[in-house]
Amino acid sequence: MSTIAFESERFGPIEVDAGALLQFDEGLIGIPGRDWVLIAQRADAAILWLQSVEDPALALPVAVPETFYPDYAPVVDDATLMPLAQGDELPLEILCVVNASSGDLERFTINLRAPLLINPITGHGLQAINDADEYAVAAPLWGAVEISRLRITPPQLPTVLLEES
Amino acid sequence: MLVISRRANEQIRIGDQITVRVLGIVGNQVRLGIEAPRDVPVHREEVFATIREENRQAARAPRKLPDLP
Numbered sequence: 001m002s003t004i005a006f007e008s009e010r011f012g013p014i015e016v017d018a019g020a021l022l023q024f025d026e027g028l029i030g031i032p033g034r035d036w037v038l039i040a041q042r043a044d045a046a047i048l049w050l051q052s053v054e055d056p057a058l059a060l061p062v063a064v065p066e067t068f069y070p071d072y073a074p075v076v077d078d079a080t081l082m083p084l085a086q087g088d089e090l091p092l093e094i095l096c097v098v099n100a101s102s103g104d105l106e107r108f109t110i111n112l113r114a115p116l117l118i119n120p121i122t123g124h125g126l127q128a129i130n131d132a133d134e135y136a137v138a139a140p141l142w143g144a145v146e147i148s149r150l151r152i153t154p155p156q157l158p159t160v161l162l163e164e165s
Numbered sequence: 166m167l168v169i170s171r172r173a174n175e176q177i178r179i180g181d182q183i184t185v186r187v188l189g190i191v192g193n194q195v196r197l198g199i200e201a202p203r204d205v206p207v208h209r210e211e212v213f214a215t216i217r218e219e220n221r222q223a224a225r226a227p228r229k230l231p232d233l234p
Contacts, residue, residue, distance in 0.1 A: 010228060030217030031224060046233050060223045061230060082204045099219060100226040105233070111223070114216040129208050129216065137219045147233065 004035075007056040011039060011162050014051070020158035021053065021123055025083070028097075028127045029114060033058065036125075038095075038159045046152045047098055048159065050116075061098040063110060066153045069144045074115050074130035083126060084119045093118045093157050099138060109138035120157055 005015045014037065022036045035053035046067050052058035065072040074094070084092060095116040099109045112135035118125035145151075169177055176186035183205065188196040199207050 028220050029213065031220050047230055058224055059226070060220070061226050077206065079201075079203045079206045097220060097223045098226075099223040100230055101222045103227045103231075105231040111216065111219050113212070114219075127216075127220075129206070129212060137215050150233065 004053065006053045008039075008051050008059065009057045010049070010059050011051065014039075014160065014162070016160055017158075019123070020160060022050070022118055022125050022157065023123055024116075024125050024127070026126055028060075028116070029129075031058070031060075038062070038155065038157055040159050040161050041164055043161060044152050044154070046150060047100070048095075048155065050095070050097075061100045062095040062116065063098050063141075064153045064155050065094055065096045065110065065112060065115065067145075067150065068110055068141055069112065069139070070151075071144075072112065072135075073132070074112070074128070074135065075132040076115075076117065076128045076130060080126070080128045081117070084117060084122075084124055091120060093120050093155055095155060095157075098141060106142065108141040109136075110141050111137050112139045113137040118157060123158070 002018045003015050004018050004021065008014050016037055020037060022038060023034055024036060025034055027033050033052045033054050037051050037053060039049040039051050047061050047063050049059045050062045097111045113130050114127050115130055116125055117128050171177060171187045173187050173189050176184050178184050183201045186198040188198045201207055
C-alpha cells in the first residue's frame with residue numbers, strides 16, 4: 001500500500017499508509033479539507049487529534065463521545081447518511097470535536113450536536129447535524145462523567161500513535 | 166439574490182426535485198414545508214452557523230493539551 005507523507009505544525013513530519021486516511025469529501029462544517037489523519041499521543045488517549053493532511057497548521061481535538069457521554073445516541077436523517085452507506089450494514093464510528101481553545105481542561109466543551117460520522121471500512125466521513133435537540137454544540141466535556149471515573153472508549157478507526165518524547 | 170413574493174399555500178420549485186411551500190404566516194413567523202430528495206439534507210441556517218463557529222474555535226486549540234489524570 002502506498003504511503004502518504006505530510007507535515008504537521010504540531011506533530012512534525014508524519015508518514016502513514018494511504019489506508020489510514022479519513023476522507024471528508026465535504027470537509028467539516030466551515031472547515032475545508034478532504035484528507036485527515038487521526039492521531040493519538042498515547043495508546044489510551046481520551047482526546048485525540050484530527051490532523052489535516054492538506055493544512056499543516058490545522059488540527060482539531062476530537063473524542064469518542066461515549067467516553068464522556070456514555071449514553072450518547074445521536075439522531076441523523078437518512079439523507080445525511082446516504083454518502084456513507086455501503087450495503088445494508090452501516091457500522092459507523094463517531095467522533096465529536098472538542099473545543100479546547102480555553103486551555104483549561106475544566107472548561108473544555110464537546111460538540112454533541114454535530115458528530116463526525118465515519119465509515120471504518122471505507123474511511124469516508126462527514127460532519128452531520130444531530131437532529132436530537134437536547135445535544136448541545138458546546139456541551140461541557142465533564143457534563144456526564146467525572147475525571148476520576150473516566151473509562152476510555154478507543155476509536156475503531158486507523159489511528160497514528162505519536163507518543164511524546 | 167432572486168426575490169419572490171409568495172402567499173400562504175403557494176410554493177416555489179428549486180430544480181426538478183425541491184419544492185418549498187409557505188404553509189402559513191403568523192405575525193413575523195413563516196412556516197415552510199420543504200420537499201427534497203432523500204440525499205439533500207435540510208437544516209436551519211443558525212444551527213449551521215453555530216457549528217461552523219464552534220469548529221473554527223476548536224481549530225484554535227493550544228499546542229499541547231493538559232494531561233488527563
